[in-house]
Amino acid sequence: MLEIIDKSYIDEFVGMAGATPFLEAIDLFEKSVNGYISESKNFFAKKMYEESAKEMHKIKGAASSIGLKRIMRDAKTNELEVLDKRENADIDAMIANFKSSISEDIIVLRRYVLTKQK
Amino acid sequence: MNLTTLLEKFTQSKNLFIAEHALGVIMALLGAFITLIFMLLNLLVYVFRYAAITWYGVTNALFMPFICGLIIVPIVVYAIVYIFKDLEVDRRRLIELQKKESQLKNNLARTYIDIINQRERNSLLSLEHEKLRGTLDNEISQRMETEQKFDDQVSFFSAIINLTPDIIIYRDGHGAITGCNNNLQRLLGVQSSEALEQLFKNNAELSSIFTKYDKVVSDTKKEVTYEATLNGVVFQMRKRPALNSHGALIGIITYGHDITNLKNEQDILEKASQEKSNFISTLSHELRTPLNGIVGLSDILLSSGHFKGDDERYLRAINVNAVTLGNIFNDVIDLNKIERERFNIVNENVKWQDFLEAFETLSSLMTTQKGLEFKYDLQGSSPKLVQTDPTRLRQVLWNLVANAVKFTKEGSVGLYIKQQIAGDKLDITFKIVDTGIGIAKEEQEKIFDMYYQVAGTKQSTGTGIGLHVSKVLTQELGGNIAVESELGHGSTFTLHFSFSIVTDNVELSPKNSKIQNKRVLLVEDVDLNILVAKSMLESQGYSVVAAKTGHDSIEQFKRDKFDLVLLDMQLPDMTGFDIADKLVSECDCKVPMIALTANVVANNQVYVDHKIIGVMSKPLTAKKLAETLANYQEQ
Numbered sequence: 001m002l003e004i005i006d007k008s009y010i011d012e013f014v015g016m017a018g019a020t021p022f023l024e025a026i027d028l029f030e031k032s033v034n035g036y037i038s039e040s041k042n043f044f045a046k047k048m049y050e051e052s053a054k055e056m057h058k059i060k061g062a063a064s065s066i067g068l069k070r071i072m073r074d075a076k077t078n079e080l081e082v083l084d085k086r087e088n089a090d091i092d093a094m095i096a097n098f099k100s101s102i103s104e105d106i107i108v109l110r111r112y113v114l115t116k117q118k
Numbered sequence: 119m120n121l122t123t124l125l126e127k128f129t130q131s132k133n134l135f136i137a138e139h140a141l142g143v144i145m146a147l148l149g150a151f152i153t154l155i156f157m158l159l160n161l162l163v164y165v166f167r168y169a170a171i172t173w174y175g176v177t178n179a180l181f182m183p184f185i186c187g188l189i190i191v192p193i194v195v196y197a198i199v200y201i202f203k204d205l206e207v208d209r210r211r212l213i214e215l216q217k218k219e220s221q222l223k224n225n226l227a228r229t230y231i232d233i234i235n236q237r238e239r240n241s242l243l244s245l246e247h248e249k250l251r252g253t254l255d256n257e258i259s260q261r262m263e264t265e266q267k268f269d270d271q272v273s274f275f276s277a278i279i280n281l282t283p284d285i286i287i288y289r290d291g292h293g294a295i296t297g298c299n300n301n302l303q304r305l306l307g308v309q310s311s312e313a314l315e316q317l318f319k320n321n322a323e324l325s326s327i328f329t330k331y332d333k334v335v336s337d338t339k340k341e342v343t344y345e346a347t348l349n350g351v352v353f354q355m356r357k358r359p360a361l362n363s364h365g366a367l368i369g370i371i372t373y374g375h376d377i378t379n380l381k382n383e384q385d386i387l388e389k390a391s392q393e394k395s396n397f398i399s400t401l402s403h404e405l406r407t408p409l410n411g412i413v414g415l416s417d418i419l420l421s422s423g424h425f426k427g428d429d430e431r432y433l434r435a436i437n438v439n440a441v442t443l444g445n446i447f448n449d450v451i452d453l454n455k456i457e458r459e460r461f462n463i464v465n466e467n468v469k470w471q472d473f474l475e476a477f478e479t480l481s482s483l484m485t486t487q488k489g490l491e492f493k494y495d496l497q498g499s500s501p502k503l504v505q506t507d508p509t510r511l512r513q514v515l516w517n518l519v520a521n522a523v524k525f526t527k528e529g530s531v532g533l534y535i536k537q538q539i540a541g542d543k544l545d546i547t548f549k550i551v552d553t554g555i556g557i558a559k560e561e562q563e564k565i566f567d568m569y570y571q572v573a574g575t576k577q578s579t580g581t582g583i584g585l586h587v588s589k590v591l592t593q594e595l596g597g598n599i600a601v602e603s604e605l606g607h608g609s610t611f612t613l614h615f616s617f618s619i620v621t622d623n624v625e626l627s628p629k630n631s632k633i634q635n636k637r638v639l640l641v642e643d644v645d646l647n648i649l650v651a652k653s654m655l656e657s658q659g660y661s662v663v664a665a666k667t668g669h670d671s672i673e674q675f676k677r678d679k680f681d682l683v684l685l686d687m688q689l690p691d692m693t694g695f696d697i698a699d700k701l702v703s704e705c706d707c708k709v710p711m712i713a714l715t716a717n718v719v720a721n722n723q724v725y726v727d728h729k730i731i732g733v734m735s736k737p738l739t740a741k742k743l744a745e746t747l748a749n750y751q752e753q
Contacts, residue, residue: 012739013654019476021653028646057688058644061716064736065650072716073421077430080423111483114476115512 005109006067013067014116022113025066030106033059037095044082044091052091053082068105074098134206141202145195153187285353285374287314287328288360291336291367302374305349324348327355328372335359336367345377352378402447409447412440463507463594467620470544471500473508474535481519485531488523493532493551500537503620504544511595511615514588515548518611521584522552529553529608539619548613557603565601637679640664641671641697642686642714651684651714651738658740668692668700675705682747683711684738685730698728710750714738 014022040055060075078098081089157180164179165171276299279286285302289295295315306324308314318325331342335357342357353374360369416437419425425433478494485492522531532551537544557565566589592599592613603609638660642648648664655662663678665671668689675683683701687694694713701707713725713733725733732746 006737009737009739012741013650013737016740017653017657021649025646025650025653028649032644032646054688057716061686061688061714061736062644062646064716065644065647065738067737069417073417076421076423076716107483107487111480114480114483115516 004068004070004105005112006064006069007112010067010109010112011116014113019113019116022066023110026106026110026113029062029066029068033062033102034099036062037099040078040082041091041095044089047087049082049086053079056082066109068102068109071098071102071105074101134203134210137206138199138203142195142199145198146191149187149191149195153183153191156183156187159183283376285348286371288369288371290369293329293332293370296369305351330355331357332370335370339365339367346374348374350378351376352381406444406447409440409444413437413444416440463510465505465507467503468506468508470502470504473504473512474500477512477515478533480516481531481533484519484523488526490523490526490528491530493530494534495532496535496537498535498537499539501539501544501619505618505620506595506615510591514591514595514599514613515550517584517588518548518550518613522550522554522609522611526552526554526608542619542621544615544617544619546615546617548615550611550613551608552610553608556605556607556609557601558605562601562603566599636660636681638662638682638684639671639674639678639680640684641668641689641694642684643667643689644686647686647736654738654740655743658743666690668697671697672700672704675701675707680709682709683707685711685713687713687715687717694730695724695728698730702729710747712743712746 010022036055036059040052040059043049043052043055056075056079060072060079063069063071063075075098078094081094082091160179160183161176164175168175280300282299283301285299285305287295287298287302295311295318297311298314303309303314306314306317308317318328327346327348330346331344334340335342336359339359339361341359344355344357346353346355354377356373356375358371358373359367360371362368416433419433420430420437474496478496482492482494519531519533530553532549534549534551535546536549537546539545566585589599592615595615596617597613597615600612601609602612636659638655640648640651640655640662642651642664643666648666652662652664660682663674663680665674666689668691671683671689685694685697689697692700694715698711698713701711707729710731711729713730714736715733716736722733731750734742734746
């Protein structure tokens, strides 16, 4: 029933490895995700659509690693959009939405992980 | 002045002696004068009668009246004075008497006046007396009338008291029975208050039903209500102090209302309500199962990316609504739990410092996110481990902080913790202070009630069970909760707990001892994924070596011995399949290789073709890994 984050996965992970590495992972995601996004945008500008989609795919994998379910879905959507529509894809709007979702969801995720910490 | 007036003057002289003598002198002079006149007259007569005048003749003519005068005048004077004297004495006596009489008359008149006055006064007094008498009579009759009315009232009241199906007993300040109604006598089978008194003396249990809370009532002078069963009849007893006009306690009235039927109905209703809420709860459970299907499948459809534009929007709406519906069902189930007071408190050993830090971070996040200032203060040192139910405790604290944030537009939310270790107990007080809208005094008692919501505020969008649940949970956790607030000046919620401190070194999360010293080669280019997978695997007892490229992974595999290879399918220099092929062909890899993908796995066969034993969708979990390995071993 979870929309934004994958609580069962997070619970399992935090239960086994503790919250600290998970929080580190969130920090890392926050730091690296903008790099992937700008890479994707650069490739798109150079009409290297496959490469651009690959960056989105990386975000999808990374988001899944920390239980960001909605970001994972959005990254997937973006990936397919780039591959399908190619130059017709509205990458600017897509990325603007994506970024705002990411910042929102990271807050939700952090909050959730902190409550799990004990 | 003529002679008479002179006479009068003399005679009226007060001195009788002077008057007497004065009269005598006057009379003597008068006699002498008259004598003289007679002498002259005699001389004249002699002259005219007798031509020859002789000395003898003249002397004789004069001598004769003179002698007569000399004899008569003193006699006459004496006689007159004598008579005068008598007369005068009488006259004077008469005057005296007249004076006395008039004096007496005056006195008499005065006495009469006095008598008349007195009489008048008497009549006034008697009038007054009459009046008083009338008033007194009136008063007496009025009093009699009042007494009659009072008697009538008493009769009415006792009739009413005896008519009611309820029971009434009244006792004086010392507890002695002053009266009771017929119904109570009938119920207890006695004929009089005296017999009742006797019955109470012999039956302490029965007596206690009526004497219960006496002290409370006499101390507080307030009404007390309780329930009691008498001969199978359930009464709602109301005990009230009887106070005189000065507010002093003169007795206690106990009034019992027969609520047997009400009770029975209430039981039936409660049972019905219980059944209904069980039904709703069961229904919610039942509905949640297919709903989970809707949520799960719509999730999958959304992640598949096959739906675009409007279709995707509709699908997302389906998903969101299904999730919302699921939350409502959860609330309903929770509600049923509350109604049945079924809270499972599961105590665990909690790393206390971590718990408090996490709570602080969370509160800070929630507060600053709304643009409010966050204040924090922790006093006292934290023990290592504390025994409590962290989930429930967190639920309570979180709810209070969320409320504080919700009802505060500007200012700050403060979290003040004071803790003290006392023996094997941790006494802790949490204060959650906000500068929000506050709660009016009269509302403060109600805020912990079920379904209570602040009236007329935009913020009140909750279900109204949050604070009720918080209170119930706080009590279940052995604590108490209190609120201090002033309307418009913020609120302070205070929680107090006493937790047991755990002293022995208990292992918090036992690791899976079966997997020890297994080495994993993790082929993954995204740092984050490496970090996460590594943490997870290491927590399970694996040791992990990461390779970021296909080339690197082959090098690593050649250098080291591994028990397992985890392969991301998309590396910068080659795909996961390429790496698998190379590892088999170049390194004669015999260890199980498992693929990791962020995509939905559609066809397993393609992996099998590359000697990959299993495929896991990201994120990697211990469960998925164990399942995949188990499947492999079965084969």
